[in-house]
Amino acid sequence: MRPQVQGLSNSRAFTESHNSMRYRWIYLPFLLSAVPLDGLAKSRWEDMRSKHSWKTIPKNWESLGLPPADTMINLYIALKPCRENALIDALNEISDPRHPRHVFYNMPSLRMYLRVPFLRYRYGAHLSKEKVADLVAPHPDTVQLVHSWLEHHRVLSSSISVTHGGSFLTVTGVSISQANDLLGASYQLYTHTKTNETIVRTLGYSLPVVLHGHVQTVAPTTYLSSQLMPWQTQNKRSRVAAIGLGKSPPAEPVTMPPSRRGDVDDADVTPAFLRWLYSTFSYVPSATDRNMVGVTGLTGSPSPLDLTSYMRKYRSDGIDATYVVALVNGGEYDPNNPGGEANADLQLSEGMTYPTAHIFYSIKASPNGDVYLAWLDAVLTQVYVPQTITTSYGNYEKLHPMEYAMQVCHLFAQLGVRGTSVLFASGDDGVGKGDCKADDGTVQFTPFFPATCPYVTAVGGTTSSDPEVGASLSGGGFSEYFVRPGYQQQAVSTFLDNLGQQYSGLYNPSGRGIPDIAAQAVTIPFFYRGQETIGRGTSCSTPIVAGIISLLNDYQLSQGKPPLGFLNPWFYGGGLNGFNDIVSGSNPGCNTDGFSAIAGWDPVTGLGTPDFEQLYTYLI
Incomplete structure (x- = not known):
């Protein structure tokens, strides 16, 4: 299609x-x-x-x-x-530092001296919910x-x-x-x-x-789809002592994994290791009175006791970490019966961002309602929305009616216009699970939605560290519903030119490509029901990336600047050099070898993994 x-x-x-x-x-x-x-x-x-x-x-x-x-x-x-295009036009102008449009900057103190309205780029001039309502x-x-x-x-x-x-x-x-x-x-x-x-x-x-x-x-009408991305765990492995990895290790004691290749790992990816790998270790959040991370949950509640255990072991300066809970669509909060996904998402984000505030959205996947529309409706009606929201759920795009998917996607665009960075996991099945045969017998790669929405940032997975390698589970490919957005044209075209005719007919070459970026997705420890366990998947890499984006938002706010909002136009433009390019690994599926990670953007790791210190030097 x-x-x-x-x-x-x-x-x-x-x-x-x-x-x-x-x-x-x-x-x-x-x-x-x-x-x-x-x-x-x-x-x-x-x-x-x-x-x-x-x-x-x-x-x-x-x-x-x-x-x-x-x-x-x-x-x-x-x-x-x-006005059919008003919302997306505004999103592009607000989110792209290179956009030529200007707006009036109505600062009274400046008008007194200039006597005329002062013009500035519209980039970062996010809108209130009332102004967004006028657009739509x-x-x-x-x-x-x-x-x-x-x-x-x-x-x-x-x-x-x-x-x-x-x-x-x-x-x-x-x-x-x-x-x-x-x-x-x-x-x-x-x-x-x-x-x-x-x-x-x-x-x-x-x-x-x-x-x-x-x-x-x-x-709810014809959307018959489980909202859940499989939560993947693996047995606990013993830790291995660190060896030199080409960087000076952080001052805080930390067990770092040795050089690893592929998806067979022998050590865990701890918060200290992640903070070292992605260069956030020396940054101390200072806008904690304004900055917040939102974590969406569809399966169970997080446990404050498990969070404390996690922070005590891996982030000793943050054992007092906490969160608030918002109940949506009849959602429930039962910390005595925690969910594995809820625990992992919250702990991984808190481990990267402490002491940044967190809100956990407990959303009931009601049999008689619609979870996405109910949650988005509830969030968008709020005056205040978190600057960063991470979601580790999704399902195959083809299971969503197209008009439904487009509506959900446009609601995410509304969050972007409001100044929120929305991140979604790209899936854990490579280019597709099983033989990927349609009812008519044809084979088609199966990307994940909402990751394929062009107004969210899709997060893939990596493994190893010297260098990082695209994880074989990393969901990636091209949307059948959404055309390739302008911010992706150059990067994706370069990849397709290198790909040539391989997999011709199995994917939509004019579709929006995913993922946009990636992070570690294998051998991720967290606590669940009082015990440490190991997780894997882009449902782990997504809250990790959300933590890094939240720190960038913290830096922006501390400098008196607006939050980043919708990330992709900046990532594919001025922020392009702020990523560690991943040039090896692949994401097999559909009885194929899948795509391969190459220099530049690719549908395994996107633009690469974030380097915090490099990214904030490119902030406008």
Whole structure:
């Protein structure tokens, strides 16, 4: 599937809608004799057209039949903006130091002396939630049309809440029968054969034809996918004494791994080692009253006792490290029953950033709701959003309906415009797991979403240290949904020129490439239920990178400058030399050898691993 524009443009939709209305008015005298007065409105809502459907039940899911009669769901209805490109245009201008656009700098003290508005680059001029809401607001005709449709189906106005400038509607307490009528759907219970996760979904849904140009997506509908990236652990290994690695070791006592090659490691990657490897060891955060890291969690809670054990062993100056918890979508916090992923994500980030503040988002993956939209809606309505957010979850892009994925991606763009750096793990299956055969027998590499969203920073994995090598598990490839963004054009084109015709037809050469950057992803220690264990995967490298980005944000804030926000335009531009280029390793999958790490960007390690000291010298 190649990238394409979904649905009608707003202007075209309005024109066709108005033309249709004019046609009915001209012939109204003839219609009145045959159709009741309310027949015109009724027929408008009954003229349905499919929005999205699956031909068969997605892999690893099976139907359990109809849900209980009293089952209720919350529907999320995303409306298309009146100004289609306003959000992304603003994101590009704010996030790219090379962008030529200027804005007025309204500092009163300067205006007194200059007598004219002073101009500066728009880079870093992040927007408030109110200004973002203005950018994404739907046309008034869209709002009126959608509310008329809901009213026709007797949806109570009291059950509808509106956020993000009217672009996002949440309809609470919708019965299954009412949802089926609204969406021409057939909701059933589906269970995941491997995780036993049970959800309420439909294999297809429709909307009235007149709404297709106005509604981006409705959820939960056809998104049948476990939200979970496999949490990988391995047995504890004994430590090996350090040998010289070409750098002066930090003053703090630390056991460093010897030179390692490939994915067979014999030592652990501790916080002290990571801080030495990525040059953050000498930096002491100073903007801790303003800077914060957000950690998203879908599986269990972190344990403060495990965090203390981790910090006592690996970051002795931070044994008082703590965090706050935000409950989202009915999320729960039970530190006595911690989750492995939650523990690892929080501990690895805290180990890099102490004493920076952390907030853990406990998000309930509700069977009757949508976890991404619920979380993004909750975060974007807040006045204050963390400067860095790390997420170690995702799934294959092809399992997400395209219009749904595009809506989620644009919500991440809203976070970027607000000044938040959003990082996602690129996956742990290389270019794809198994034989990667589609229903028609063709083979296609399978990149991970949301990592493929061009408005987040995707993090891959490395191993070894002298030099670092691309980890074989590192998810990488090219999106089938999102075109290659402008900031990637030169870097990705160079890689594709070197690749030639290898794997032709197995990936989309015009798609957004992942990952963007990488970090250590193998032999990562953390504490779980009072015991030390070892983790591996990009779900480990992502919070590590988030810690480094948070330190850069701390430096920015300490200098009176704005946070970095959306990172990629800077990374692929002025920050390009702030990375350790990884030139060996590969990410096999789909019964192939996968891509290879080479000089420059590659779909194994991206631009490379971050060098903190180099990166902050390139800050604007």
